[in-house]
Amino acid sequence: MDKEIILLVEDNQDDVLLTKRAFKKSNILNELVVANDGVEALDYLFGTGTYDGRDLSIMPILILLDLRLPKLDGIDVLRRIRTDERTKLIPVVVLTTSKEQKDLIESYSLGANSYIRKPVDFDQFVQAVRQLGLYWVLLNEPPPVIRRD
Numbered sequence: 001m002d003k004e005i006i007l008l009v010e011d012n013q014d015d016v017l018l019t020k021r022a023f024k025k026s027n028i029l030n031e032l033v034v035a036n037d038g039v040e041a042l043d044y045l046f047g048t049g050t051y052d053g054r055d056l057s058i059m060p061i062l063i064l065l066d067l068r069l070p071k072l073d074g075i076d077v078l079r080r081i082r083t084d085e086r087t088k089l090i091p092v093v094v095l096t097t098s099k100e101q102k103d104l105i106e107s108y109s110l111g112a113n114s115y116i117r118k119p120v121d122f123d124q125f126v127q128a129v130r131q132l133g134l135y136w137v138l139l140n141e142p143p144p145v146i147r148r149d
Contacts, residue, residue: 001130002139003029003030003031003033004030004060004061005030005031005032005033005058005060005061005083006028006030006031006032006060006061006062006063006064006137007033007035007044007045007060007062007064008033008034008035008064009034009035009037009038009040009041009064009065009066009069009074009077010034010035010036010064010095011037011064011066011068011069011070012066014064015066015118016034018122018125019032019064019129020032021126021135022122022125022126022128022129023129023136025126025130026126026129026130026133028129028133030061030132030133030137030139033060034146036068036070037069037070037071037079038069038071038072038073038074039071039072040071041063041065041069041072041077042072042077042080045059045060045081045086045087046084046086046087047050050082056086059086059087060090060091061090061091061136061137061142062090062091062092062093062130062136062137062142063080063081063090063091063093064093064095065092065093065094065096066094066095066096067094067096067098067107068096068097068098069104074094074096074107075103075106075107075110075112078084078110078111078112079093079110081111082110082111085120088111089139089143090142090143091113091114091136091140092111092112092113093099093112093113093114093115093116093136094107094112094114094115094116094133095116095118095132096115096116096117096118096149097117097118099116099117116128116131116132124128135143140142
């Protein structure tokens with residue numbers, strides 16, 4: 001059986017590496033697909049652009065979404081995810097450095113399942129990722145895959 005996929009939408013390569021290290025250290029063995037900007041994230045989810053022809057029956061069980069992204073920001077990505085039948089039920093955790101109250105409110109208004117501010121300290125970051133993994137990967141019951149035939 002294939003490993004369940006987690007989509008990490010993050011443009012900062014240092015944060016991508018930290019996330020990968022934190023997953024490894026936390027024994028989270030899911031395949032981690034990285035999208036470096038908002039457009040790439042939507043291309044992956046909807047099988048367009050570079051991901052044209054991707055098997056859309058295989059969707060991520062979790063999306064970790066940064067808000068500050070090039071090309072298309074995280075709020076717009078979240079809005080698009082929540083307005084499409086194929087993706088609207090996928091859990092989305094906003095994982096960002098933003099401390100803006102408006103980002104928090106807008107993320108939840110658009111249907112984010114959780115909003116987590118990235119800890120600056122690596123050990124705290126690993127602990128946050130470990131808890132994310134325990135809850136969203138092991139404990140949470142994901143929705144069935146939504147498909148349009």
